[in-house]
Every structure is written in structure tokens, then in C-alpha cells.
Amino acid sequence: MKKKLISMLLAGAMVLSLAACGGGGGNANGGSGDSGDGGSAQTEGTDENAGGGSSDDNTLTVAAWDPAFNIPALKAAEADYQENVNKDFKLEIKEQSGSKDIETLVTTAASSGNYDTLPDMVLFQDHWIQQYVRDYPDAWQDVNDIDINWDDFYAEKIDYSTIEGKHYGVPLDGGTVISAYRVDLLEEAGYSIDDMKGITWEKFIEVGKAVKEKTGKALLCMNSDGNDLVYMMLQAEGVSQFKDGKPNITGNDTLKQIVQIIVDMTKEGVLLLPNSWSDYTDSAIQGDQVAGVINGNWIIPTIQKVEANSGKWEITTMPTLKGGEGYASNGGSSLYITANCKKTDLAKDFLAYTFGKSTVTYDKALKDGGVVSTYIPAGKSEVYNEGVEFFNNTPIYAQISEMGSHVKTIEQSPYHYTCREKLGAAIINIVNGGDIDEELKNAEDQLNFEMGN
Template sequence: MKKKILAAILTAAMTIGMVGCGSTSSSDNGNNSASNTEASSNELTVWCWDATFNIPAMEEAEKIYQKDHPDVNVNVVETSWEDIQTKLTTAATSGQNDTLPDIILMNDTALLNNVKNYPDLFADLSDSGIDFSKFASYKTAIGTVDGKNYNVPFDSGVTALFIRTDVIGEAGYSIDDFTDITWSKFIELGEDVLAKTGKPLLSAQAGGPDLLIAMLRSAGDSMFDEDGNPNFAGNDVVAEAVEDYETMVDKGILVEVNDWDQYIGTINNGTVASVINGCWITSTIQAQEDQSGDWGVTTMPRLDNAPNATNYSNNGGAGWMVMNDSPNKDLAIDFLKNTFASSTELYDTILPTTGAVATYLPAAESDAYSQENEFFGGDKIYERFANYGAEVPAITLGQYWEEAKSALGTALTQIQQGQDIQEALKEADDTVSFAMSE
């Protein structure tokens, strides 16, 4: 089984991460001023998001590193991805690099653009002694720009349908009824579940295109074509995904909320009966301990008409980067080298509690991947994630991914306000093309 899981993750090396792993609002777990000029030689400041995923992973890494370096402390400052990006841009354009921490978590989809725009901000890790061949090749490729390695890869964002088996049971269904189905079937089931239980199946942030992008990715489609041009207008796969999304909203199967915290609330307070997201959402679901045994995991729906439709996708993935001007740069690199870049103990520890499916390949040989998870009815969910990851279609990941994501979100809002789908998608194309030309 270990060899099977390792082979699955190696095959998944053909996949490309999409959006970041569930950002939360910024809060302070330490010194949020975080000017690296104030950092002591034995304290590292880290900016990252998600109090149930990335933050506990970094805190566990601190414990492991302290076994041989007891005088080193890690100050983790919970910072949303949006805030990290804003602060990076501000520091780079104002020349105030000393306002940045020692280490940041970078969304996979944003790395290329940031390194291209601000090449002096990030430390080159090529000669750090880190063995990048030990990571899934697609993750190493994401962090490699002009032949230089800029990040220590972290997690996979393989997507799944997480579903309340108790709720769908009330409506007379089992998880098998939701396995390997189309979106039209999902909508049909969703209408019946809503009628019988009063619960919609899904929630999403209003104007947020994450679910749409996952739907595109499941069909091997991207926001960019093979030449790197925006790929919205005239794209039948995009139009089908938008129409399915709008149908779910209109029928009440999908409820939209204003922000990430409200989205998490719909999951934990039982407003919705399922979640479609990257496997990193596992930790958020498991945080509601009184729901243990009430959840199951299966494949996401596939588009009905897309020629390359599958039930597999990816949403998320990130890696750790060291700031080039950090006075603690060498310590930061050594810390990452001896934790996220080499410690199977770290990944064994965080897998059951966070659901962090590693892209560090030796971690896949661990028995932790074959453990049953009682929260999800005793299912071996990490085996599922590894096997699902092997089936995710490869796509074109453009430098201007974040700009395209924003443009698609705007188009979705305009369509919901009554604008013609193709007209809104053409405007999205134009917006991204303009950004690329600047």
C-alpha cells in the first residue's frame, strides 16, 4: 500500500496547484509589527494563514527544530494571504524590506509573478543543501524560476467532496449516491436534500471564483490557454461551469456569504451539508468535534458536457519562502531545511490533525497515510487524497493567475447581476490582457 500511495503522489506530480489554502483574516499570534530588524538572532518571524492548518504545522516544526536548537523560537503571526501580498508589494515598491518577516507562506499560484516582479525580495535556496528531488516534481517546478529554487514546497490541494452523511441519510441517500456523479446529478440530489432537510449542499464566498476554478480544473481546463493568453470568452467549459454555479444559487443548493469566516461558519455550524474544497479543509471540518462520525469523503462532481471531464481537481497549495534581506536568513534556511524539507516526523505528526497531505515524497511512505480516521467514519481518507491526486488533470498555470482569478470573480458578480455570460467573460479576457500588457 505504501508503494501504491507513493506512486500516486509521484503521478500527481503532473498536477499544478491553484489557489491558496484557505486564507483567514489577519490576527496577532505574536509581534505583528514584525520588522525583521527587530528580530533577535535566535527568533524567526513567520507570516502565514489558517489557524487549523498552516499555523499548527509551523508550530510543530518549531518543536522539532528545538530538539537540536533549544534556543531558537518561532514567532508565528497569523496573516491572511491577501495581507501578505499587500505587504510584499508595499515593501518592494517603497524599499522598506525591513518591514517583512524572516519567512512567509506563498500561494503557489502567486509565486512566479512575485519573483518576476520583485526578484530581490526572496532568497535563492538552490545552494542551501535542500534536496528538492525529494519533493513532487510539479511542486518543485512551481518554486523554480529561471533555474533557481525559491521555496520549500509544502502541501497539496487535491480536491474532494466532504459530505454530512447524517444529513443526506435523513433524505434517504448514502455517500455512494454522491460518488463519481455529474453536476446535473449533484443538483438533482441537492434539490431533494434541501426539500427534505432544509439544508443546502454548498456555500461559497460571493464573487469568489474558487469553486468555478476547481470545476474548470477537473475538466483539464484553465483560465489560460496553452500560449498563456486569457481563456474565458468563447470557452464552453467556462460557460458550463458558470451556468451550473448559477443554477445552484438560483435553486438554493448553494448559499453565498460575504467572507471567509462566514464560509467556515456555514461548515462548522451545520448550515450546509457538504463542502467541495482542497484536502486542507479537513482540519477546519474536524475542528467541530461534536460532528465526529457524521462526515464522509468522496469525489467531486464532474461537468456533464466538457470533453475531458473528470471527478478530480486541485484547489490550493503553498510553500515557504525566506526573505532575502532577513538578518536571520541563514537561520531561516536551516530551519526549513531541517523541518519541512527533511523531517518525516513533522509530516507524520501534522497529518492526522491538519490533513496536510505532503508533497515531500518520503512522507508518503509513512503508516500515517493508511490510518483510519474516526471523524470521517473510519475511512482511510489520506489514501483517498493520494489516489485522487494521481487523477487530477494537468493545466496551464499562467504568471497572471491572481489577476485572472480576480477578473473571473468580477465576471461572476456581473453575471449574477444580469449581464450576458459571454459579454462578462469577454470583459474578463480584456482585463487580464491589459494587466499582462502593463
């Protein structure tokens, strides 16, 4: 009961951190595309209108939150299913203001013991779902018998929604990490995009110093109040911040090395650490202060907003400690069937046909909303292999699809965002002169307290 109470409090306390981890719009051609008509999907009000299923035998309700990103993907799926399976099918989208509203829906329904207020399906953040299934097992229906070949999806992605041996979610989007660089600025410093592939972080710092000297710009940036670098750099090494459900900070030599690298990059001017998310996106990236960005692929539309830089960017994989291409994922969500769904067979068939195997759905989701699939065969489609003008006409979405298949599965925790907060604060303290061992110990102690250990 104590852990359940803590998790409910955290769900409210950390909603701001979630906003940074799965957003973004845009389309496959590098613009900020509209939501598309996507068939007859109805998008209703927000928040208070989210609950309840539909009495119509051919209609499903679903709660989602981004009209420029995941909602166009849902509309693409509806149109695909209508055209190829059931012409009378309708998807009634209950638009929310953010992912936190869906978490609140589930918490409220579970607290009252009345799941009638839930829609048939919900889109749910990957880093939260295991806690919610374990705390509120009666709120969900598993999809263990759904007609999907799970081997067609990234193993790392499926790991989030597989709980105690059962599948609960069907992936919608992923957060495969990209290392994006201004190739024109690299060239000024005597380097190319190929020089950035498979390099060590030591070499990255060397390149960063040269770029800083020649162009006056940092090679990398990350908001200090939601620093995802530690998590991404760790995952590229196959290491987690957690072990057997507890913090894995002190005694984690890989984590300590990574924190020291982040501190060194900051002191050398290779890495900018803006104070907030808006400073990160609006000032550092769109304000042309940096020559590179490393984050989930949902950061692409933010990069693309500076039209003057079209054709100057390209992407590759992450650096690693010892060299070799690094792969990670940051952000993403999946679709879940709730206990209130009375048309479970229809929901499973819809999910299996569309997000379970249809490249038609995924092609249109990419074009209309910039949603990059975790369904491996999608990366082989013509749409994914089109050159993107903004990124020097390179097929970045095919590249991202390939990268995602290599991401290592590491231990996850519902306290992911709390850990991020504590480590981010520790990094700032170390940059300002604090002792690395003491600061990491403080971060672990604070995290243990939050977890009730």
C-alpha cells in the same frame, strides 16, 4: 514598470480575498487543537516586528501568520531539527496578522532597496510568489542546490515555486480539494458516498435535487464574493483561466460549460451562493444549510466546528464534466529564503531536513495545526492513516494525500484573484438573467484592463 505598479496595487486591493484561501486550524483527530509547544520556537509580536535576521549562528527568523495552522507546523519542524540535527538550533517566528503583511514587507524592502528589514525566511502564498520573484528578483535566494528530491512532492505544488527553471520555495502546506458530504443526508435521498465518487456534474445535480427534496438542504455552497468553484472545476478538467499569460475566458468552451452548470445548480437550489465568506462558513456550513462542501482541505476545521455532526461526514473526489474522479488544489503556501539571510546553508539544511523529507515534522504539523503535506511519503505514515472520528472514522488525511498526487498542473497567474472576482460577478449577473456570452466577455474585458493588456 507599469505591470509592477499594477501588481503592487493589487497586493493591497485583494488581501481580503487571500484570507479565504489558506487558513484553518484543527488537528488530525478532528478537534481544534492548540498550537503545541513545538520546542523553543519564539513567537514574537506582529507586523512591525517582522523584519531582520538574528546574529546568533544557530538561530533563523521566519515570518508567518496563522497561530492555529502554519505556526504550529513551524514549531514542529524546529523541535524535529533540534532533536535530530542541532540541539542549539532556534527558530524565531515573527507572527503576522495575515499573509498580506508579508507581501507588504517584501514590497517595502524592495521599494527602499534595503533588504535588511526582511527575516531570514518568509512563508508566502502560492498564487502570489511568481509575481513577487519576477518583480523583485533581488529579494530572494534560490534553493536549486538544496538536498531535496522534488519528485517526492506534488508536481502541481512545485510548479508554483519553480521560476525560470529554478526552485525558490520549499512546500509547507497544500490545498488539495475535497468533496465532503453528509452521508446521513445522502442516505435519506437514497444515495451513498460511493455514489458521489467519479460522477458527472449532471449526475451531481440529479443527486442534489433529490437531497433538496428529501432534506430541504442544498448539496453545495460557495461564497459569491470569492467563488472558487470555476477555478477548481476547471483544474479538475486540466484547463486554465489563463493561456500564455492572458485571460482564457471567451472561446474557452470548458469554462463556459462550467459557468452554465454553476448557474443551473444555483437556479435549481442545489447550490447556495451566500454573499460573503462569513455567510459561507458561519451560516451555510456551520448553520447546517448544506449537505456538502467542495473546497481546499483547509475547510475541514470549519466543518468540524459543528460537533453534533461528528461521524456524519465523509470525503471523496470531485465530479467532472464527463465522469471520472476530479482532482484540484485551492490555496497553500511555501517557505522562501530572503536576500537578508546570512546563514543560507543553515536555512537550506533546516528546510531540507524538515519540510523536505521528515515525516516526524509532518505528523506533528498535522496533529497540532491540521496542516496537510504535499510531501507524498507523508501520506503513508501511521498518523495520516488514522481514522478521523468526525469523518466516520475514515482515514481522510491519507485520502487527501493520495488525491493531491493526481492534481494536474495548469497555467497560473498573479491575477488569479482578480479573475475570480470578475467571473464571480459574471455568474451572479447570469443567474439574474444576464446573457452568458456577454457576461463572460465583460469579465474578460475587465480582467484585461486590470492586467494592463
